[in-house]
Amino acid sequence: MSAVSLPASATDGEIDRPVVTIGVVAENEPYSWIDETGQLAGFSIDVLERVAELANIRFSYRIGNWPEIYRAFLDGELDAIDEISYREDRAQRMLFTEPYHYRRTVIMHDGNRPLPVLDGLEGLHPYRVGVVRDIFYKDELVSRGQSVIEYDSLHTLIRALAFGWVDAVIGPEVTLAFLAQQAGFNHLAIAGRFALDRYELEDFRIAVLADRPDLHSRLDAAVSALPEADMRDMLMRWQEFGGRAPLRQAGGFRLGDQSAAYVRRLGPVRVGLMRDYAPFSFVDGGSLQGLSVDVLSRIQDLTGLQVITVTDRWPVLMEMFRRGEIDIVANMSANEERLEYTRFTEPYYLIPNVVFTRDPALEYLDSDSLAGLRIAIGSGIYYEPWVRQRFGDAVLGFSSQRAMFEALAEGSVDVVLAALPNGNHWVRELRLADVRIAGEFSHDGSAGEDLRFGVRPALEPLVAIMNAALEGVSPTERRTIENRWMGASASPPASSDGRVSLGAEARAFLSSRGETLRVCIDPEWMPIEGFDANGRHVGVSADYLEHFARRFAVEFEVVRTVSWSESVEAILAGRCDMLPMAMSTPERRKVLDFTTPYYIVPNVLLGRIETPFVDGLAEFDERRVGVVRGYAFAELLADRHPRVNFVDVATEVEGLRALRRGEIHAFVSTLATASHYMQELGLADLKVIARVPGDWTLSIATRKDEPLLLEIASAFIDSIGDDERREIDARWRALRLAEPSVDYTWLWRGLAAAVLAFALLFAWNRKLGQLNRQLAEANERLAAVSVTDALTGIGNRKFFDQEYERMYRWCQRHGLGFAVAMIDIDHFKSVNDTYGHEAGDACLRALALCLQTHGRRETDRLARFGGEEFVMFGTWDDAGELQQRFARIREAVEALPGTGALPVSAMTVSVGLAYGIAQADKTAGEFIARADKALYEAKRAGRNRIVAVTMD
Secondary structure (H helix, E strand, C coil): CEEECCCCCCCHHHHCCCEEEEEEECCECCCEEECCCCCEECHHHHHHHHHHHHHCCEEEEEEECHHHHHHHHHCCCCCEEEEECCCCCHHHCEEECCCCEEEEEEEEEECCECCCCCCCHHHHCCCCEEEECCCCCHHHHHHCCCCEEEECCHHHHHHHHHCCCCCEEEEEHHHHHHHHHHCCCCCEEEEEECCCHHHHEEEEEEEEECCCHHHHHHHHHHHHCCCHHHHHHHHHHHHHCCCCCCCCCHHHCCCCHHHHHHHHHHCCEEEEEECEECCCEEEECCEEECHHHHHHHHHHHHHCCCEEEEEECHHHHHHHHHCCCCCEEEEECCCCCHHHCCEECCCCEEEEEEEEECCCCCCCCCHHHHCCCCEEEECCCCCHHHHHHHHHHHEEEECCHHHHHHHHHHCCCCEEEEEHHHHHHHHHHCCCCCCEEEEECCECCECEEEEEEEECHHHCHHHHHHHHHHHHCCHHHHHHHHHHHHCHHHCCCECCCCCECCCHHHHHHHHHCCCEEEECCCCEECCCEEECCCCCEECHHHHHHHHHHHHHCCEEEECCCCCHHHHHHHHHCCCCCEEEEEECCHHHHCCEEECCCCEEEEEEEEEECCCCCCCCHHHHECCEEEEECCCHHHHHHHHHCCCEEEEEECCHHHHHHHHHHCCCCEEEEEHHHHHHHHHHHCCCCEEEEEEEEEEEEEEEEEECCCHHHHHHHHHHHHCCCHHHHHHHHHHHHCCCCCCCCCCHHHHHHHHHHHHHHHHHHHHHHHHHHHHHHHHHHHHHHHHHHHCECCCCCCECHHHHHHHHHHHHHHHHHHCCEEEEEEEEECCHHHHHHHHCHHHHHHHHHHHHHHHHHHCCCCCCEEEEEECCEEEEEEEECCHHHHHHHHHHHHHHHHCCCCCCCCCCCCCCEEEEEEEEECCCCCCHHHHHHHHHHHHHHHHHCCCCCEEEEECC
16 A cells, blocks of 8 residues: 655644545546546545535645555554445444445447347347456346456556447446546447346445444545535546646636737637547538537637638648648647647647457557558548658558548458547448448557647747636537537437437427427528518528427427617526527536527627728727627627727617617628618618628527536527538528618608708809818818728728628629639748848839739739738629730739849749639638638649639
């Protein structure tokens, strides 16, 4: 045995507390063991520390195996012993506290290969069942005719289930869940109880010898006083979250002023994500999704970080990252080589690497097991150098995960080394029934892959900010994200009638409610949700509820309220069960539960027609900006912009009218809602003046006092297919601003009044005419300066923001072709470094003049996008002529002569060109994103070239 003391800074009062020596079992994860830092850790240790606090004592821990500590306890060497079960024979010699925990023996299965509903242990007979070698209930199972496979430890038992070597395992619930989580096997789940009365439950108590009744009384009183909420939290920490140090709840998360200012100054950052790394990041139906994407979204929500995603194959992303063309790479593991050019966040997920094969006889024990085999690995994977050094030409690198498994299926490779979730995804996707897992792959003592965000060294302060956000993601949010992509709930099983199955407890809950759930909505938030003239619930949320009702045979009763604030009050008071469209915020998560977000709405800032376009809310310091009372963004925006004077309004309509009357300087709304009400109310004198970073990520919110509601709502979200999402989205996003209608009665009255006013003011107007003309000319000059780049004399970023959407909408109305080109000077940094910034400025002016010369058509627009990037956009008639025009621009730039101020005679540019018909189902943002991607494709292909893509 050895003695261990938990680190603590003892106060004078603690020094006076009596010390009690207590024996605990070693290597009993997650109850008690020595962790990787050399400290005693575990659920039982957490409980004992709380008991010590309540009993006003200090524990001195003695650890060892059970026979050692039990013998020492009986010999009087220890004052107490932990994790001991009550037995009549033991009660003759010792006194027991009340139990503080019941360790339940359960059956665990693979959620991707689920067992049927078990009717007793007899239901296990057809299946391969794993148990720990010589476990005390093995003989009972065998006597009942159950075939069992024995493994040396619980660790190996868990891996046997994850790798498909057995169909189910039997063991202690908390330990199995802990080990599965630690190993990254989130697809493993509890299938049911181990229905043997003698073996199902094991009570955990503290015991002292019979001659210490005073100590027993003290300990028993402390155990009885343990708060139930604390016990639940400690158990959840070890059972479901791997014993990680308690995370700060998102409710307490707030960036410091310096960090928040850094994020605001930083502007959008480019984040690289693999397009075929399911389930972590992948493109499906044109949408980027996955666990890493969801984690990134939560970081954005918590920090306000603006992100532009770049999706590509891993080798391409890494090359772009090394050249500084993207700022962050997701799904990146840390190693010594990468530390030279990368700063890493803490890991947000750990996954095991395994060996996939079609050979039924292959068993992977160590690297020697792969000798003589053809080995497939992902190009650029962090263990590639080690594998190539060990196996040489037998290693084949693939840039695509799919391609690796297709090669395995056709027999051109013998094994594939891959992360377990990725490999399982492609095995299912390609229907590779004969592929199995030969074992867990490890090298240099590393058996798993740590997923982190890799950040360019130039943005090193961002690492601490992202780490703080990762810590601020609550355990419930982590579990929801992980279950969505890694757990069995990712693909709910469908019943024969097309409905999605709910668990028995959730279905019973619905039955007790008459298959009816009450929902509250925002009555004035169209087209997201609201009531029509007949009082019916309409909008996006109504369509989703209709979908849920069909799938789950449930009815929704809409509780009528007059405002969003009243709806929130109603759910808190229990008058309704769900809010179908609500945004999770730190304050709300204290009183409500939230599903994974399923609908995203862009935020905008509205102003009066005469208000100039701005870069964002930061330009409204000390000014009045309206936001609907109770909206989630009121809370988030107040944190991010403490100097803005946010004004509560009751509804969207009231906010728009207050803005029109000049009572507020700007109004925060969503793009969809603003379009709807500006059309409905004919508010042609308002406009969008800025984009507000951080979109609405809408979830279903449920009452916290009914936890089954969250399970039901999460099943609702999981049931939504991509086609259904697109159909609902297209139906409501298709709304466009209509021309305002004209009331001719008021028109004639106004005309008469105008004639009279004109007669009275004619003389006065003549007198002021000259002054007005001078003022107008000054205003025109001022307006031109505000949208002009001072260095090049062409449009600046504000000009682009002002004109780009307007030009695109004009092309949409007339059904014309729209084209946008991103133009970037090649190796511009080397020009500045070699010749100085004066030469660099000369290059920028020369390029701007050249572009102006070739862009003189009436519909052409030209702007400096930022740095050495320029953007040209406008209409086109003939695709061939369009491409030839940009080819002439590229050649003209290359032919620019050098001068004293411009000592480089061979300046070149790369061009990304996107063109197509401006149709209703496309957005201006899609064009610019595709042009930006084409620009980077041109750079990767060698620069000084054009990559043109069509949007048709």
